[in-house]
Amino acid sequence: MKRRVFVRSGLAAAMGTSIPLSPSGFRLVRQEPADVDAITGDGAEVTLRGRAVKALSDRLRGRLLLAHDDGYEQARHILNPSFDKRPALIAQVTGTADVRTAVEFAREYSLLTAVKCGGHSYSGKSTCDGGIMIDLSPFRHVRVDPVARRARVTGGSLLGQLDHEAMAYDLVTPMGTVSHTGVGGLVTGGGFGRLARRYGLAIDNLTSVDVVTADGEFRRADEEQHPDLFWGVRGAGGNFGIVTSFEFKLHPMQRQVIAGSILFPISRAREVLAFYADFAPGAPDELQLDFMMLNPQGDDRGVVGFNVCYAGLSVQANRALAPVRSLGATVIDDVQPIDYVALQRSGDSDDPRARGTYLKSGFIPGMTPELAAAMAEGMEGHPARTTVVFIQQSGGAIGRVPNDAMAFAHREAAGNMLALADWAFGADPTDHIAYIRQYWSTLEPHTRGFYTNDLDFEATAESVNANYRENYPRLVEIKKKYDPTNLFRLNANVQPG
Ligand SMILES: Cc1cc2nc3c(=O)[nH]c(=O)nc-3n(C[C@H](O)[C@H](O)[C@H](O)COP(=O)(O)OP(=O)(O)OC[C@H]3O[C@@H](n4cnc5c(N)ncnc54)[C@H](O)[C@@H]3O)c2cc1C
Structure with missing residues (x-):
C-alpha cells in the first residue's frame, strides 16, 4: 500500500512569501506555488510543498x-531512448554548492x-x-597541470x-x-x-576524488583521507x-597512434576466434585487440575481426600486428596512423538517440573452444536489427592490480564480452530482446561476473552483491558509513543492510 506524506521544508518555513518562477526564471506574481508529487526511494508517494520546491530553486545557481x-x-x-522516465524534479547543478543543495533536499x-x-x-x-x-x-570542466x-x-x-x-600537452x-x-x-x-592494457583502468589512474556524500558533506578522498571512501568509489x-x-x-604519450579495424567475412568466424584464443593472451600491453562479430541490419555481409589500437612506438606496430594480418584477405583493413583524440571520437554516433538497444554482458576468463563455438553458432542476421558480439580486451596492466586493491574485483578477466542488438527506435523490440536473451543463454555459462557499468536492468540484487566478490562485506561497511539510508540506490547497489 503506497502512502502519501505531506512534508514541510525547514527552508520553506523560513520563506515569508512564495514566488513562483517562470520557465526563464523571472519572478512573476506573489502567489502560492503548486505542490509537486514525488516518489521516495522506497516507492512511497510524497507531496513536496510548492514553497519548499521554490526554496530549492532559489538556492541553486x-x-x-x-x-x-x-x-x-x-x-x-x-542516451538510450527506451528509458522514457519522468523525474518530478531535475536539479541542473553547476558546481559543488549546487550538488550539496540538491543532495540535502533529496x-x-x-x-x-x-x-x-x-x-x-x-x-x-x-x-x-x-x-x-x-x-x-x-x-563540466577539465583542468590539466x-x-x-x-x-x-x-x-x-x-x-x-x-x-x-590532456593531449594538448602530449x-x-x-x-x-x-x-x-x-x-x-x-x-x-x-x-x-x-x-587500459598499457596504463590500467581509469580507476587505476585516480589520485583523489572530491565527493558529496549522502549527508550533503564534502569529502576529499585519497589514500590518506577517507581511504575507505576512495577504495569504494573505485569500482x-x-x-x-x-x-x-x-x-x-x-602519462606522456605521442599524439599519433596506430588504429583501425581489421575485418574478415563472418563465414571465417571460427578461424578468427581460434586465432584470438591463441594470440590475445600473449599480445603486448601496447596493443588493444578488441574482438568483434557483427551482422548489420538487413545485410548479409556480416564481418568478424578486430578493432585495433597500438599505442606504442609506431615503428613496432607492424611487427605487433603481423600475426593478425597473417590471417589473409580482409574485407576491411584501415589500420593506420591516427590522432588519438580523433580516434576517441571515431565511435561517436551521429544520432545515438535514434535507436533502441538491448545488451547482455559478462567477463570472460579466456576464449575457450566451447565459447568460440557458442559465439559462432548462435550469431544470426536479421532484417530489422543489427547484432553484435564484442569483447573489450582486458589483461596487461589491468591484471597486475590485486582484486582487493579497490572495489573493482575482476582483474583476472581476459575480456569484457557484450552481446547486443539495436533496432530503429519505435519498432517492436520483442523479437530482438528475445533473440539476445536466447543467444546470451549460450554464452553466459562461459562468463565470470560482469562489469557493473554494463549492468543489466534485469540484474537481481543477489547477482549484483555476488559480483563484488570478496569486496562485498567491506563495501557494505562503507555504505553504512557514508549512505546509511541508501539515498544513492540507482546503481549497482550495495545495500546498507
Ligand atoms: C556508447 C557507449 C559506449 C561505452 N563505452 C565504454 C567503454 O569504452 N569503456 C567502459 O568502461 N564503459 C563504456 N560504456 C559503459 C559506461 O561506462 C557506462 O554506461 C557509464 O555508466 C556511463 O557513464 P555516464 O556518466 O555517461 O552515465 P550516466 O548514465 O550519466 O551515469 C551512470 C551512473 O553513474 C553514476 N554516476 C554518474 N556520474 C557520477 C558522479 N559524478 N559521481 C558518482 N556517481 C556518478 C550514477 O550512479 C549513474 O546512475 C559505454 C556505454 C555506452 C552507452
Whole structure:
C-alpha cells in the first residue's frame, strides 16, 4: 500500500512569501506555488510543498526543472531512448554548492535520487520516475597541470573533454572509447578503453576524488583521507555519493597512434576466434585487440575481426600486428596512423538517440573452444536489427592490480564480452530482446561476473552483491558509513543492510 506524506521544508518555513518562477526564471506574481508529487526511494508517494520546491530553486545557481519547464523534456532523457522516465524534479547543478543543495533536499524528503553525468547508463539508472534527477551536465570542466602531470575533472564532464585537454600537452590518461560517455559513470565503475592494457583502468589512474556524500558533506578522498571512501568509489559506482571532482595522473604519450579495424567475412568466424584464443593472451600491453562479430541490419555481409589500437612506438606496430594480418584477405583493413583524440571520437554516433538497444554482458576468463563455438553458432542476421558480439580486451596492466586493491574485483578477466542488438527506435523490440536473451543463454555459462557499468536492468540484487566478490562485506561497511539510508540506490547497489 503506497502512502502519501505531506512534508514541510525547514527552508520553506523560513520563506515569508512564495514566488513562483517562470520557465526563464523571472519572478512573476506573489502567489502560492503548486505542490509537486514525488516518489521516495522506497516507492512511497510524497507531496513536496510548492514553497519548499521554490526554496530549492532559489538556492541553486543552476536551474530546477519541473515537468512543464522549458528544457525538462531534453534533460529527462538519457542516451538510450527506451528509458522514457519522468523525474518530478531535475536539479541542473553547476558546481559543488549546487550538488550539496540538491543532495540535502533529496535526503530531507528521502526522494528517489538519480544522478546523471553523460547519461550512458545501460540500465537506465541515471533517470527515474517521480524522483529527483541530479543532472551534472552543466558542471563540466577539465583542468590539466602539465608540470605535475595531473588533470582535475569536474563530476559532469565527458571523457572527450579530458582526452582533448590532456593531449594538448602530449599527455593522456586511459578512458573509454566513445567521447560522449560521462567521466562520472565510467570512472566510478572502472573504465575500460584503448589504453587500459598499457596504463590500467581509469580507476587505476585516480589520485583523489572530491565527493558529496549522502549527508550533503564534502569529502576529499585519497589514500590518506577517507581511504575507505576512495577504495569504494573505485569500482562500486555512485553508491556513496556524488563525485564532484576527479584527479587523474597523466602519462606522456605521442599524439599519433596506430588504429583501425581489421575485418574478415563472418563465414571465417571460427578461424578468427581460434586465432584470438591463441594470440590475445600473449599480445603486448601496447596493443588493444578488441574482438568483434557483427551482422548489420538487413545485410548479409556480416564481418568478424578486430578493432585495433597500438599505442606504442609506431615503428613496432607492424611487427605487433603481423600475426593478425597473417590471417589473409580482409574485407576491411584501415589500420593506420591516427590522432588519438580523433580516434576517441571515431565511435561517436551521429544520432545515438535514434535507436533502441538491448545488451547482455559478462567477463570472460579466456576464449575457450566451447565459447568460440557458442559465439559462432548462435550469431544470426536479421532484417530489422543489427547484432553484435564484442569483447573489450582486458589483461596487461589491468591484471597486475590485486582484486582487493579497490572495489573493482575482476582483474583476472581476459575480456569484457557484450552481446547486443539495436533496432530503429519505435519498432517492436520483442523479437530482438528475445533473440539476445536466447543467444546470451549460450554464452553466459562461459562468463565470470560482469562489469557493473554494463549492468543489466534485469540484474537481481543477489547477482549484483555476488559480483563484488570478496569486496562485498567491506563495501557494505562503507555504505553504512557514508549512505546509511541508501539515498544513492540507482546503481549497482550495495545495500546498507
Ligand atoms: C556508447 C557507449 C559506449 C561505452 N563505452 C565504454 C567503454 O569504452 N569503456 C567502459 O568502461 N564503459 C563504456 N560504456 C559503459 C559506461 O561506462 C557506462 O554506461 C557509464 O555508466 C556511463 O557513464 P555516464 O556518466 O555517461 O552515465 P550516466 O548514465 O550519466 O551515469 C551512470 C551512473 O553513474 C553514476 N554516476 C554518474 N556520474 C557520477 C558522479 N559524478 N559521481 C558518482 N556517481 C556518478 C550514477 O550512479 C549513474 O546512475 C559505454 C556505454 C555506452 C552507452
